[in-house]
Amino acid sequence: MDGLLSLALTNLGSPLILSFVLGVAAALGRSDLVFPEAAAKALSIYLLFAIGIKGGVSVADHGIDLRLGLTVLAGVALSAALPLLAFQLLKAMTRLDRTNAAAVAAHYGSISIVTFVAGTSVLQTAGIPSDGFMVAVAAAMEAPAILSALWLISRGGGSGAQVDAELWREILLNGSIVLLIGAFAIGIIVGADGLAEVESFFVAPFKGALCLFLLDMGLVAGRGLRRSRDVLTPGLLAFGLLMPVVGGVLGAMAGMLIGLPTGSLFLLTVLSASASYIAVPAAMRVAVPDADPGIYLTLSLGITFPFNLTLGLPLYLALARMLTGG
Template sequence: MKLKLEARQKRQDGQEDSTDVGSETDKSSTVVSISKVSNRANPSFLSFSKRKFSRFFACVAILSLWLFIGIKGWAAYGEYAKQHESEELKPVSKIAALQSGYPRLTISDSAGEKVVDIAPQAVVVLNNVPATIKDLRKGDAVSVELNAEKEITKITARRTAGGYVLAFDPNSITITSDYTDRSRTALTPDTKIVAGGKRIALTDITRGDCIEILADKEGRAVEVIRFEHSIIAECFDNFRKNLFKPLLLFFYMGFAIPLLKIAFDFPQTIYQGLTIYLLVSIGWHGGEELATFSGGTLKQAFVFMGIGFVTNFCLGIVAFAILRTFVKRMRQIDAATVAAYYGSDSAGTFVTCMGVLQAANIAFAAYMPVLLAIMEIPGCLVGLYLVSKLRKRGMDVKGNMPMETGYAGPANLASVEEEAAAHEIAGEGNFEMLETKFGDPHVAAAARSVVKNDKPNRDASTAELMREVFLNPGLFLLFGGIVIGFISRLQGNSVTAQDDQFFVVLFHGILCLFLLEMGMTAAKRLKDLKQCGAGLIAFGLIIPNIFATTGILIAHAFSFAVHTPFQLGTYALFAVLCGSSSYIAVPAIQRIAIPEASPTLPLAASLGLTFSYNVSLGIPIYLAVAEHILRTYPVV
């Protein structure tokens, strides 16, 4: 009995001990779980992941850089504007006509033209030198003083020639105003050279300086005024001039519509009509100008077209290499497609740049619309070339490559039975059944590609691609407009004058409506940028500047090679053709030949980023860069 009581006592003690251990274990686990919950509920700066911290630091760095550039640019522009305002004489009016027999002066100002009698003893001063009425010319800027009889008693006239220095010596100075013309002015020992309100020596002038020349009645320089300038100040000046032009205001208005969630949809039919008009109008005007070219100019234009084609093809390959190097999260098939977009050009950006140049009276070569058509093709070929290489390297049916997430093996049908079924379905001419059969559009696309490996179907596929590349609707309308404008102009101005009222005069108004729709489309694409990541966003904003500058340098090298100076507008348009990206031709090729690629990523970068950047900031920057290169290294 005693033994039983001892055993029972031991069992009870053991249960108590195990209960104590269990309770201690529960307490410790509760403490640990509470600690974990507490840590999750109270995050700190130190709990940021490395990726989040990198993104935060990158955003702060980019904002700081833009702020620094903005402050420096605004300060530089302030000095630039202040100097021009202080050194520039603001004339009251300009001479519209001059009657020296019975002295009368017709002057024009903001209120219109008016005729004023000149007093017999009137004093005339031309560029700070005494002169006579006969020394005055139409277009001279004048300010006048009147007596009680409303007759002119004093005329202070100013006749200037402004431009950029090409060459100079102690006896003369040669300048250009549009980088294609040349004007030489004689210097004398009494010529005054001024910069910033202070007198300087002739040796202080360098090639590329912006100057204004005041000459006497014999055409000799009385005073030479040098203006300080910098590329940052010129960028801000160009941006300021373009910021409130109707073209950009319509784009901004369209951009605001989706952001403000305004219930407005631009009718697709009207958009198509605007696109047709703009393409035909560009071609018409370019064809008219081509008809006036000589044989030598046409030969130069064709060589430049070939250079543009090769340039955009190479830029597309470079874009792919950059994406593979710096945007490693992007699939190779998507990188190839985005590169194809950036190896082509943008008709919308081109027509916007044309509108800006025309509004600023900046001339450009008439054959540039032909380059728009020629330089759209390389991007399509780049995409087809890169994707064909990826397929040979084992791309699967969903576009994944080896070592990429979700890779399922080379793109072929899973079994001989499925291949036979695909042939059977395709043999009945019912390709729509392929998706039903395999349950996945990507597998269906692969099945179709296998079926089309039969020679007749493969040839048909190639013919379809080539037709889409070289005979897509945009290229056809553009080339058609060029041919019609060329043939019509050869018959004389009277044949084209009436049609010019539609194709030329209305161009700016139609372009404003087009940019309204493009602003809406660009804003809608912003939501797709969430899928892009910071790398593609940086690519879409930085690469246009690099490619456009490359285009400017290539155009300038060609200008040196042919010993022919190009107009500033030609550089700007070629920069836009290199620095823009397609949103019409390449997407059509993608739907036919690259169904595995993402349809949203390329358009988000092309429309949401690059197009918006180019039309608002890019074009003024490209103009300033081209001007700086032309002044620093002029073609003489």
């Protein structure tokens, strides 16, 4: 218990979390602090590229093995299965109709890449190594959840979802996936020698850039919270806090079955616990326009993301350490 408390305090006192808290506080206090949209996009491209290339270099160093394939498969299975569980929880805990419950559920099967990046930073601070291929697992977990949600909606009849080839192209080739996988491939091709050439840009300033990005995420989450009063019911709030823990535990169990070491098991836990707020909302707006974005964006961005970032990460790290003895 002391260990968990110490982890939580270390996490809460880190520049990353304090930057996020500053953003939330500024938004809740109605400050005019604004993060330019173009700067936020540039930072997200930087972070995705940096995390992708570092993961690729790590795989180039250690080689491709069976564990990589198994972990990607586990990630896909978790992404597809978690929305089914989330849907049942939503039906039990809230009064959401089938369309809205399925749309919310999709977000909890997919992932938040910023939470993943923050997780890698926590590992770095704790000095715990992780497998570079976890970047590929993150990319693989983006889309299957959307398929599960659309299946849930189609089972319920009604006006259903609008799915066409163009939507699938947009989902599978969305910017985050292309950037992550592309940078990952570049990392595998260039290896450690290639990374050394760009290290001063992609490695050293990484945490500073992440601080600024989390400041912006704090502003976004804070604004979401400010507007959430009309949307959030006690049931939805409880779901937004419970589902990441449930997803995280299932991710940790899957990691145990594969035999992942502490760092990678932690990252699979983080991915399973996180909720999407970029790829899935865009897909839901196209495919399920009847679902209310105010509900799913508020839950994933205003409740689950801050929870994971502040309390979830130390909790998942303690869980990973306990399960692996690391």
